[in-house]
Amino acid sequence: MKKWGFLIVLLVCGCVVFINYGSIFEPKVDINVEVVEYENAKVEDSGTADNTQKIKITKEQIYQGNLLLVNSEYPVRKEGVKSDVVNLFKRNELVKGYGVLYNDTYLSEDIALEFSEMIAAAEKDGVDNFWITSGYRSFDEQKELYQEMGSNAALPAGYSEHNLGLSLDVGTTQTTMAKAPEGEWIENNAWKFGFILRYPEDKSDITGIQYEPWHIRYVGLPHSAIMKKKNFVLEEYLDYLEENKNVSAKVEGKNYTVSYYPFSENMTIDIPKDKEYVISGDNMGGVIVTVYE
Ligand SMILES: [Zn+2]
Known part of the structure; x- marks a missing residue:
């Protein structure tokens, strides 16, 4: 993994990263x-x-x-992985209004289209500094990440939503998502475009995962x-x-x-x-x- 600094590593790899920022944004x-x-x-x-x-x-x-529910009890099955996963870096016509941090970032094409639509709406609201820091991960990549980062910072292969192609980590270059206008916008508006903040701050007892203001998941309207x-x-x-x-x-x-x-x-x-x-x-x-x- 390239060394982009602590923040970026945190954003990319942080599926179970321990962060406990206070709730600074109330839904409005x-x-x-x-x-x-x-x-x-x-x-x-x-x-x-x-x-x-x-x-x-x-x-x-x-x-x-x-x-599909994916958590420590219900792993991803091979048949659950989206069949339209594409490399966003190679399909840059799908990437509109945001950046992709790594050239090996993959995502379901359908979800990428929905995401672009959401980003266009955010841009209209003047919130326009979004980066995808992680998308679809194969079981092998997840295994590698787990071995590299350990169980406090990553989930085992098959137990991460990233293995479905339906989830992505979104960051911004200015600050952490917990403090950024991009994070606030997503928390308040992602639902209109079929996305959810999968690991909210007040639900970690149910999800089993600490607050992740950067991890969004598509479920649809x-x-x-x-x-x-x-x-x-x-x-x-x-x-x-x-x-x-x-x-x-x-x-x-x-x-x-x-x-x-x-x-x-x-x-x-x-x-x-x-x-x-x-x-x-x-x-x-x-x-x-x-x-x-
Ligand atoms: Zn994630």
Whole structure:
């Protein structure tokens, strides 16, 4: 690893780095999200419901998608790694409005596009000094990092969200993210673009990871918005879905329904024919269907 100074090493490698800055930023955003939990109102299997289609769910789907939980209990499985991981340094048309610190920085192409959209919005707010300090890491790279940094500063291979391609570390050249306007902007606005601050300061007892103001994770809308509204980390959000089964959300004027299903052999799910939907596993034993109403 190149020697860029302590700050940069901290930003790049710090998946479990111990930092305990005080909370200097209080969220100041108006979160325009309405969330309603409801009883299962789906069309039953009557054989006549021609406005729905039956989608077969396979076991691998538990381990694929943007809502996968990765922590010390639930490691990344190979099938969960994003299939569209690209080298950002070589695909510089994807890199707009921010810098990439290392020429071997990889990320899911889809996530890179979402990230660029978020950075463009930050720039409009006058916050424009973002660097990606780490993106996707292969299991081998994670293993190397773990051996190099030790268990206080890195996670073992397969237990880091960076192994999915859905997470990235964001830094700024001026100061630490805990103090920078870039960190404050992300904390307040990332949810609008499908990103979450995965390891908030007040949830380390749940996540098992100390506050990491630089580590963001893509989950997509409306999930990031519901999590922000309800102050949930991913562990809490997935428990909430499992418990409630069906949730509808209105996020900045757009409607979504989110449904949780425990996986069982030969299962099928009824989905409206004319609606867009996304299926993601939770990496534990269930799948979540998000329908764009
Ligand atoms: Zn990270």
